[in-house]
Amino acid sequence: AADASFSIGGVPYTSSSNTVTSALSGVTVTLLGKTTGSGANLTVASDTTTIQKNVAAFVSAYNTLQGALAPLGSFDAATQTAGPMLGNPVLMGVQSQLRHIMDSFVGSSSYNSLASIGIAAQNDGTLTLNTATLSTALATNFSAVSKLFSGTNGVATQLDSQITQDLASTGSIGDYATTLTKQSNALTKQSDDLQAQTNALQATLTQQYSALNTLLSSLQTTSSYLTQAFAALPQVQSKSNA
Numbered sequence: 001a002a003d004a005s006f007s008i009g010g011v012p013y014t015s016s017s018n019t020v021t022s023a024l025s026g027v028t029v030t031l032l033g034k035t036t037g038s039g040a041n042l043t044v045a046s047d048t049t050t051i052q053k054n055v056a057a058f059v060s061a062y063n064t065l066q067g068a069l070a071p072l073g074s075f076d077a078a079t080q081t082a083g084p085m086l087g088n089p090v091l092m093g094v095q096s097q098l099r100h101i102m103d104s105f106v107g108s109s110s111y112n113s114l115a116s117i118g119i120a121a122q123n124d125g126t127l128t129l130n131t132a133t134l135s136t137a138l139a140t141n142f143s144a145v146s147k148l149f150s151g152t153n154g155v156a157t158q159l160d161s162q163i164t165q166d167l168a169s170t171g172s173i174g175d176y177a178t179t180l181t182k183q184s185n186a187l188t189k190q191s192d193d194l195q196a197q198t199n200a201l202q203a204t205l206t207q208q209y210s211a212l213n214t215l216l217s218s219l220q221t222t223s224s225y226l227t228q229a230f231a232a233l234p235q236v237q238s239k240s241n242a
Contacts, residue, residue, distance in 0.1 A: 082213040090176045101158045109144040
């Protein structure tokens with residue numbers, strides 16, 4: 001088995017594998033078989049259609065996240081019902097961090113924010129996507145749009161880092177979850193201790209009540225005896241006087 005021999009743009013290459021990743025930077029070429037003549041034409045272009053779908057999926061995923069977070073800190077004035085984390089600093093901190101990232105600027109081009117490529121924030125925190133604006137941005141400056149999401153300080157990069165940090169055991173959410181677990185365990189122990197004390201007190205009171213019943217029965221017997229004895233005293237006195 002010999003190395004594969006091929007050329008790209010007249011430049012000869014060899015490869016020990018038919019899957020070549022080193023000839024063109026960022027491009028994987030798969031050699032399918034022998035060719036004669038001029039060979040095959042290789043066209044490298046940006047796949048804007050797939051990118052538009054990915055951006056739409058990003059907007060949809062963020063809206064799903066907002067749909068999960070919003071009820072936690074909401075308040076329904078009609079029913080006077082508060083969300084389970086209304087006013088909670090952890091929830092408020094996470095939401096603030098997300099807003100900061102989504103409003104951030106990346107790079108110095110005219111397409112350096114989500115708003116500039118057609119992604120707008122609504123009053124409820126969700127996003128909308130203007131596909132026409134996004135298409136124009138991709139056609140005008142594809143590189144800037146790419147960096148806006150996946151660059152070192154890109155929005156997607158920042159979101160991934162922030163969410164990973166928040167969910168870590170030492171992050172804000174993970175740490176708060178640990179605190180709640182400890183509090184729950186402490187309350188469970190207090191409840192168990194209180195139940196044990198209640199059971200012990202109930203047993204003591206039951207024993208005292210039983211003893212009291214016994215004493216009461218004894219006193220009633222004695223009282224009955226004394227009543228009969230006192231009732232007989234006048235008769236005895238009368239006989240004595242006679």
